[in-house]
Amino acid sequence: MSRSVLIAFLILAGSAPTFAATLKVGANEEYKMPSAAIARATDGDTVAIDTGTYYDCALVKQNNLTIEGVGPNVVMTDKTCRGKALLITNGNNITVRNMTLQRARVPDQNGAGIRAQGGNLTVENTRFLDNEEGILVAKNPQASVKIIGSEFVGNGRCGKDCAHGIYTGPIAALDVERSRFFDTHAGHSIKSRAAKTVVLNCDIEDGPTGTSSYQIDVPNGGDVLIEGNKLEKGPHAQNWATSIMIGEGGVSYPSDGLVIRNNTLINNTGHETTFVRNITATPAQLSGNVFQGGKVIPLKGDGPAR
Numbered sequence: 057m058s059r060s061v062l063i064a065f066l067i068l069a070g071s072a073p074t075f076a077a078t079l080k081v082g083a084n085e086e087y088k089m090p091s092a093a094i095a096r097a098t099d100g101d102t103v104a105i106d107t108g109t110y111y112d113c114a115l116v117k118q119n120n121l122t123i124e125g126v127g128p129n130v131v132m133t134d135k136t137c138r139g140k141a142l143l144i145t146n147g148n149n150i151t152v153r154n155m156t157l158q159r160a161r162v163p164d165q166n167g168a169g170i171r172a173q174g175g176n177l178t179v180e181n182t183r184f185l186d187n188e189e190g191i192l193v194a195k196n197p198q199a200s201v202k203i204i205g206s207e208f209v210g211n212g213r214c215g216k217d218c219a220h221g222i223y224t225g226p227i228a229a230l231d232v233e234r235s236r237f238f239d240t241h242a243g244h245s246i247k248s249r250a251a252k253t254v255v256l257n258c259d260i261e262d263g264p265t266g267t268s269s270y271q272i273d274v275p276n277g278g279d280v281l282i283e284g285n286k287l288e289k290g291p292h293a294q295n296w297a298t299s300i301m302i303g304e305g306g307v308s309y310p311s312d313g314l315v316i317r318n319n320t321l322i323n324n325t326g327h328e329t330t331f332v333r334n335i336t337a338t339p340a341q342l343s344g345n346v347f348q349g350g351k352v353i354p355l356k357g358d359g360p361a362r
Contacts, residue, residue, distance in 0.1 A: 275305025
């Protein structure tokens with residue numbers, strides 16, 4: 057049976073298949089701006105964006121949508137939608153990859169590269185540069201966010217409230233792997249109110265001008281795995297006293313464990329620094345961590361520090 061005959065048969069049978077489309081964006085493509093292609097996309101489609109700087113923002117309402125750069129230097133910049141972000145994701149299972157999202161500013165001073173308001177979000181090989189907030193994730197107890205191989209540089213600020221490199225509200229899980237955070241301003245590099253927080257093999261450095269507070273903040277407890285990361289607290293760190301904070305916002309989740317192992321902390325603050333401050337009743341399990349530079353206290357709070 058030919059493809060056309062099969063499709064016709066399925067339509068008559070009331071079970072027509074759906075075919076994912078690729079909508080191309082670029083100077084020589086049908087769609088000149090990412091927002092135009094995203095507006096036309098349907099569930100399961102891919103929006104493929106060619107090299108260029110796009111002064112644009114978009115609302116993503118579809119499910120299972122992929123938004124990806126298909127050439128080098130695919131940049132969305134300077135324009136925010138609904139006073140929130142360059143990309144606002146309201147759909148479920150959204151993937152963003154191979155892009156640069158930069159210079160988001162809004163009146164509330166928390167303009168984000170991505171404002172995730174829907175279900176699961178995956179971010180791969182994407183740069184967040186000089187935004188008030190790199191990624192801001194709204195409350196959704198069923199949602200998971202995964203960030204792989206991405207870069208967060210020069211994000212964060214503190215005005216009436218503080219914005220961060222990544223900030224998740226109460227969600228199911230945050231997983232950040234093989235990503236770089238550098239020169240965060242005033243807020244935290246990673247702030248997670250997720251029930252499960254995983255940070256693996258990342259580089260989280262203030263550098264000579266960064267003014268971050270905590271490098272990783274898990275204010276409401278839950279399950280935590282922080283492993284294989286390089287952390288550096290710089291001379292202008294807003295909070296030189298602590299690198300990783302757990303539980304200062306009040307524990308909201310049960311925990312099967314707080315595991316912090318095989319990380320390196322470089323203390324360039326000129327002050328004594330605590331690596332992990334644990335304000336929960338769950339013991340923090342520290343092992344294999346290495347400390348360089350100024351004096352570091354491995355752990356304050358419950359748990360063994362081996």
